[in-house]
Amino acid sequence: MIDIQDIQKIIDKYDQSKLAVCTLGSHSSLNIFKGAKEEGLRTVCICKEKDAIMYQKYPVVDELIIVKDFTELLNEALQERLRSLNVILIPHGSFTAYLSTEQLTSSLKVPMLGNRKLLHWEVNRKSQEEWLHKAGLQLPATFSSPDDIDCLVIAKLQGAKGGRGYFLANSAKGFYKKADEMVKRGLITRQDIETVHLQEYVIGVNVYPSYFSSIINSDVELLSMDRRYETAVDSIGKIPASEQLEIGVIPTYTVVGNFPIVIRESLLPEIMRMGEAVHKKAMELAPPGIIGPFCLETVITDDLKIYTFEISARIVAGTNVGIGTSPYAYLRYGENMYMGKRIALEIKNAAKQKQLQNVIA
Ligand code: AMP
Numbered sequence: 001m002i003d004i005q006d007i008q009k010i011i012d013k014y015d016q017s018k019l020a021v022c023t024l025g026s027h028s029s030l031n032i033f034k035g036a037k038e039e040g041l042r043t044v045c046i047c048k049e050k051d052a053i054m055y056q057k058y059p060v061v062d063e064l065i066i067v068k069d070f071t072e073l074l075n076e077a078l079q080e081r082l083r084s085l086n087v088i089l090i091p092h093g094s095f096t097a098y099l100s101t102e103q104l105t106s107s108l109k110v111p112m113l114g115n116r117k118l119l120h121w122e123v124n125r126k127s128q129e130e131w132l133h134k135a136g137l138q139l140p141a142t143f144s145s146p147d148d149i150d151c152l153v154i155a156k157l158q159g160a161k162g163g164r165g166y167f168l169a170n171s172a173k174g175f176y177k178k179a180d181e182m183v184k185r186g187l188i189t190r191q192d193i194e195t196v197h198l199q200e201y202v203i204g205v206n207v208y209p210s211y212f213s214s215i216i217n218s219d220v221e222l223l224s225m226d227r228r229y230e231t232a233v234d235s236i237g238k239i240p241a242s243e244q245l246e247i248g249v250i251p252t253y254t255v256v257g258n259f260p261i262v263i264r265e266s267l268l269p270e271i272m273r274m275g276e277a278v279h280k281k282a283m284e285l286a287p288p289g290i291i292g293p294f295c296l297e298t299v300i301t302d303d304l305k306i307y308t309f310e311i312s313a314r315i316v317a318g319t320n321v322g323i324g325t326s327p328y329a330y331l332r333y334g335e336n337m338y339m340g341k342r343i344a345l346e347i348k349n350a351a352k353q354k355q356l357q358n359v360i361a
Pocket of ligand 1: 140156166200201202230
């Protein structure tokens with residue numbers, strides 16, 4: 001684990017009048033860079049050659065560092081260059097997809113917005129459930145063995161990117177049959193089955209509220225809400241049921257985009273309380289709690305119960321629907337506020353109040 005004192009020493013050496021925001025060139029990078037530019041901060045992008053076109057078309061990056069692989073972020077020479085640019089890293093989904101928690105918490109000696117200690121709570125499904133449960137949120141039931149399945153379940157693979165390889169089953173027999181089919185189709189491996197996470201499939205609609213936990217203002221702000229556009233599950237409804245049965249459709253959940261959502265207003269107080277409760281519990285589990293963006297992944301049923309099945313303690317790609325503004329950011333800030341900009345604003349305010357060390361771990 002990186003010593004927080006070491007990170008503070010790095011921050012002390014920074015020229016805080018020339019702070020730069022840096023992230024990997026994917027996921028929500030345009031959101032993050034645009035927000036930083038609008039707040040007057042410099043931007044540094046670590047990018048693969050093939051993706052550089054994004055930053056030519058959208059000129060939001062001051063310094064483009066081309067790498068072959070995102071794991072190059074672990075190279076000491078690159079980290080030294082980032083420190084010399086007074087960089088604050090903004091973690092997003094690609095960080096945990098390409099680097100292990102161990103690497104993120106022990107080999108990344110560059111100041112990073114957020115609470116690295118929470119990563120351990122977030123990446124492990126069991127500890128994540130414990131956190132949400134202790135915060136008083138409603139969770140879908142889980143099953144420790146496929147033999148215990150007694151309702152519709154969703155089978156989730158460990159560390160799956162964007163829900164790839166998930167499948168549904170209604171009984172133990174159905175589970176083993178589907179798992180076999182998935183292996184034969186090359187969608188999952190036998191090893192995946194051994195570590196699969198079985199969760200009650202809650203019938204309802206998905207809502208993903210994104211919050212910003214401000215350490216500087218001691219407040220949790222609701223900034224946007226979205227749902228995902230998932231292939232193939234969002235296309236199955238276009239096929240008549242008889243043909244679905246004939247071709248043996250297996251729904252998969254690979255995210256290809258997001259839609260903005262406004263929720264019925266009577267649900268909003270609960271959505272707000274949930275965000276507060278999760279942060280408050282995190283303050284106990286891993287002080288000072290969540291720093292910056294986080295998102296709850298929920299399903300809302302027809303009796304308007306909100307079930308939370310996952311948390312991301314970082315910016316999610318769904319906040320990209322709010323670039324410019326979203327109704328929830330507008331209600332609080334007026335025009336032109338969104339997650340990338342809110343992050344930059346927090347960094348600026350922290351620097352102004354000599355509190356940068358409090359938003360960085
Ligand atoms: P995840 O990778 O956990 O974000 O899940 C991918 C997708 O699977 C979600 O966006 C939902 O559509 C669906 N999903 C996950 N868990 C559940 C659940 N417990 N009940 C219903 N749908 C779920």
